[in-house]
Amino acid sequence: MITRIDHIGIACRDLDASIEFYRKTYGFEVAHSEVNEEQGVREAMLRVNGTDDGGASYLQLLEPVRDDSAIAKYLEKHGEGVHHIAFGTPDVVATTEAATSTGVRALYGTPRCGTSNSSINFLHPKDCHGVLTELVQAAAPSASEHH
Ligand code: CMX
Ligand code: CO
Numbered sequence: 066m067i068t069r070i071d072h073i074g075i076a077c078r079d080l081d082a083s084i085e086f087y088r089k090t091y092g093f094e095v096a097h098s099e100v101n102e103e104q105g106v107r108e109a110m111l112r113v114n115g116t117d118d119g120g121a122s123y124l125q126l127l128e129p130v131r132d133d134s135a136i137a138k139y140l141e142k143h144g145e146g147v148h149h150i151a152f153g154t155p156d157v158v159a160t161t162e163a164a165t166s167t168g169v170r171a172l173y174g175t176p177r178c179g180t181s182n183s184s185i186n187f188l189h190p191k192d193c194h195g196v197l198t199e200l201v202q203a204a205a206p207s208a209s210e211h212h
Contacts, residue, residue, distance in 0.1 A: 168192070
């Protein structure tokens with residue numbers, strides 16, 4: 066079950082310059098930032114709105130920290146821009162299975178760690194009409210202390 070848009074992921078060459086663009090153009094502030102070594106990114110989450118299910122919607126600004134990362138490869142081929150959309154779900158495993166049962170490929174066999182200890186998986190853009198699609202389940206409140 067998908068309950069909201071969690072975030073739009075945007076590939077940036079210079080995270081600080083993009084943060085400044087969104088601050089001065091729209092007044093968005095950084096709600097959270099971190100480095101995710103596994104994903105090879107330095108990222109900032111800009112909160113756009115809250116939602117009824119307790120989650121919120123964000124812009125996720127992503128700057129590569131490694132040349133072999135997904136974001137570095139994307140920037141090289143396409144330049145800056147929208148990289149993926151992320152749907153929020155209370156159960157990432159069940160939502161991934163529901164999608165793969167229709168023939169869409171998931172990138173990971175089991176969920177990996179996303180922003181703020183969330184659990185994430187991705188659906189292949191070639192199976193989603195050109196849209197790299199992330200599924201994200203927020204961390205349980207007790208697990209969010211790890212970061
Ligand atoms: N959106 C749409 N299409 C994309 C895409 C994207 N973000 N990234 C790649 N593609 C397309 C390419 O254009 C290419 O199409 P063509 O063959 O028609 O040219 C095809 O997919 C293969 O692309 P590639 O450049 O060879 O890239 P890879 O196959 O090596 O990697 C992907 C693509 C999706 C498997 C890889 O980006 C990935 O593993 N992504 C998941 C992890 C990730 O994106 N992490 C960063 C965000 C972390 C977070 O959100 O927290
Ligand atoms: Co994301």
